[in-house]
């Protein structure tokens with residue numbers, strides 16, 4: 001009887017041990033398979049990269065959207081995932097001859113852009129165009145394509161050029177800028193890497209977000225250019241005399257001058273005076289280059 005009771009207990013203990021081992025194996029298999037899934041998800045990026053990509057877990061979707069909206073706006077760093085400078089279009093600073101001048105035209109394209117392109121072609125020189133998107137016409141798109149094909153540089157100058165709107169917050173600026181990026185990618189097949197802040201990087205709008213905005217645009221791979229000579233051809237009463245006077249002799253006093261001019265619809269006078277400006281600079285021994293070959297020029301540095 002004693003022997004039977006001992007062997008009975010042994011059988012019972014063996015059964016428990018067996019069940020425990022089987023359970024342990026199942027547990028470790030589940031853990032391994034979870035690990036594998038995580039690894040695969042990280043590799044393929046199938047898992048949400050940020051909380052912003054996650055779908056609302058349950059409940060009223062509209063309500064969840066409205067509660068997520070402020071988070072989206074403040075978390076501008078993970079918004080606009082396409083808004084990064086293309087690597088193959090990066091700025092490559094080349095050693096420039098001592099007397100190089102950089103003509104830049106903002107706020108186009110317009111009916112004046114074609115005239116300016118004709119003049120640049122006639123003198124076989126290059127320039128840079130900082131374009132805005134809101135009034136882009138068929139003709140404007142053709143002129144931008146032509147400018148790119150003829151070796152000029154194209155830069156971004158925001159979609160709306162609406163100071164109040166774009167300088168309200170970093171997210172507002174990025175949102176507006178992203179519209180133009182998309183438009184140019186669609187129309188030209190590429191997206192410029194250089195840009196110019198409307199009003200320059202040190203204008204009176206958006207002073208509270210300036211540093212943050214510059215840091216964010218730089219993080220996204222974009223390079224901005226201010227200017228060191230301004231034709232002042234877009235403010236006040238503009239005359240041939242005032243344009244000449246604003247450019248000369250200032251242009252001779254700065255290193256690698258970057259001249260701000262405009263090719264907006266009202267800038268007929270700029271286009272008219274351009275041959276004279278170019279000829280004066282050629283006589284003085286200057287050559288002309290596009291901006292992305294120059295060291296970035298920033299106000300206050």
Ligand SMILES: [Zn+2]
Pocket residue numbers: 106107157161198199
């Ligand atoms: Zn402008």
